[in-house]
Amino acid sequence: MKYETVTILIAFGLVAAAPAPKAKNVFSIPRAMLRGREVPQEHSHNRFLDGVRANLALNNPAGIVDPVFGLLGDAAAAAGAGTITNLECLHQATADQAFTNAKAAGNITGQADALMYAALERNTGKVGLASVSCNETAVNPEIQAVQQHQDPASANAASINKAIVLALAQQLASIGADPQEALLSGTFAPGSVDDTTGAGNTCDVADDVEGCIFTQNLLVDDATADEITAAVAGISSGSAASASSAAPTAAAAPTTTDTASEDSCPAPVTVTVSAPASTPAATEAATPTGDNVQTFTGDLGGPPPPVTSSAGDRPFTVNGNTFVNIGAAIQRSCSIQNNACADASNAGTLAGVSVAQCQTQEDACNAAGGVQ
Template sequence: MKYESLSVIAFIGLASAAPTPKNVFSIPRAMLRGREVPQEHSHDRFLDGVRVNLAINNPAGISDPVFGLLGNAAAAAGAGTITNLDCLHQATADQAFTNAKAAANVTGQADALMYAALERNTGSVGLASVTCNETAVNPEIAAVQQHQDPASAGAAAGNKAVVLALAVQLQSIGADPQEALLSGTFAAGSTTDNTGKGNTCDTVDDVEGGCIFSQNLLVDDATAAEIDAAVAGTSAAVASGSSAASNSSAVATGSACAAAVTATATVDAAPVASSSAAVAAAATSAASSTSAASGTNVQTFTGTLGGAAPPVVSSTGDRPFSVNGDTFVNSGAALQRSCSVQNNACSNAVNSGSLSGSVSDCGAQETACNAAAATKKARAALDFGSCSNPAIEFAAGLDGRNENSFQAVDQTDFNHGSALNIGVIASFVCGQLSSKCKAGADAIAACATAQTAAAAATGQASADAFNAALGVSA
């Protein structure tokens, strides 16, 4: 994956539209030569998630996650105090993971792991990037290497190993190991391609959080069965008893269950290992076993498109929550898994023709399912400090616009113009909660989760997801 430095300047310029002062980076034109066209928007969803969590505590002063994916010459402009530029990518992922872990944010941890596995820029097509020679603080990050240019020597085998190792780490934090496939890159380009374009894309504000997903350019490095086998082998070795057969997206938080980062990307079906019938059977089996087991079902979502969400059984023990046999430490991750299993069953049913409608309907239901869980937890009264309502609205006519746009409802505490991208407003609101409002740590962590939830949806659903994660309404 090759990242054109000019796009970094454009990105920083966009970010600086917010009232909060931003650094302006001047990158010499000489750095821009010999690189492929920009691709930093290809996997936007993971950069967005890392950006949110890195901002919670950023002692090295790393300017933005995108710098970790650039070649060293361009990366130096945003590396902060990091001097080993070959390790900026890892350091960024490591700090974001640390922050997310401290907040019990499984979504953020998963984003950091996925980001750590993304391909880093090199000077030409077919040239492998240098790997970091330092050990990450978090063993989960240390276990993951970045993808290499698919045209480089040994890339097929190497990238498969990256995905399988990533899958194991995702499983270890309670996320879906099949999500590892989404860290993949494009089809191999030609090493004689002087245009540098290859098989890439770079679409801003892509509706699926990355044009590599919406344009079906992602190349899977492994099969779903290979991921299941890798995770099952690891689970057996540590006697965890946790099955990796469920193809679901358990990206959630302990404090507030966020909408899955990849809610819309899963509709492309390649990572889905089970048929709709198999998923439905699993859900039925889980429901049956639940009735015979001791415990309480804490899943209260009532949507039934493609089948009801499987029960989340609360009992006792070190991992007291279970969904279809998989156990979790906190209810947030378990509820997220339940919502995701329902979404997969729904999507499979649509793709097989047994259910009318579209996979976007399934995605909307999953967003609502996650929002219901998030609201339930968030309404335990978050501390917004001196501010009252951080809700975001989506409507026409804001700031005189003809089209629908996003804006903070409370323009006294969150005075910012409207924007077409909810990320601009959500980032500003979360920043104000921390700096101006002096909100509690619970609210700041929940706002980070809300940003991730909003990024996983579009339009009104984005605003709803953000507000639900904070337990507020427009």
């Protein structure tokens, strides 16, 4: 196992929308709390941690110190759990409160961030060890319907994680968010269970705004775009967690506590942002056949694909994917542009353009379309 210090980013400011990158303080868990564990990956999906952090700050009655604690092993999580005593449920409780706050503010992006966070992998004591699921019921049925990803080297991980992504996609669709974003909650390629260093195939870069799993192209898709489209067929905004009943079922995550896991501290978490391989680049947008309601004119990495409006039950179309409401379609269009921009930046084909600038452009794109 490898010993490292876990860094937690705590953002200042109470904002309802998923925040653009802001200055953050750095909090380090005392070294005495750290023991052998899988290499940290708490910052692999920083984008979603930032969104949950901002919305949790709006009302945090339990005094949870930071969302990153929910992704750690129980021993380290205790230091940031506030009044939460069931540490196996700190992850769910954090997502639940952030979702409640975002819902009260009418913030779809904030609700989506909470759902994505709920699906992130928790750290365990070693490569191949699955995490224990929370045994409490969430306040919000949307959060209750989503489980955390499991270590990709653990038993039946492929089928379990696929079912988790499809269930997450259904919940995203039910609140009016883009269900294809569920793929971004995924984790890394499986590591070797014989790896005594605990390194696996993870990353953990605290100041990577998007999340290193995206910027380093380490994300492994759990499902295809077509499978997600099929899973959310017939789901409209407002159907909420009832959609979960249609999700494929997978072997349940462990409900017993592993001694090695309990002694391990921080847990790697998968926290995200790179477009799934099946997502077309912004420059590959199909020619619109209706009115284009995408008004954003930013073009780092190429313009956002058109959002065409027509008649029908799912009247908005982006690159062949249809949506019930305009907000989800705009979000999808802006996300495709962001992913194309980030890919070009990482490839060095956009001179002087950073991934952070791509993210700022996506925020501006969503704002131009009235998406929080």
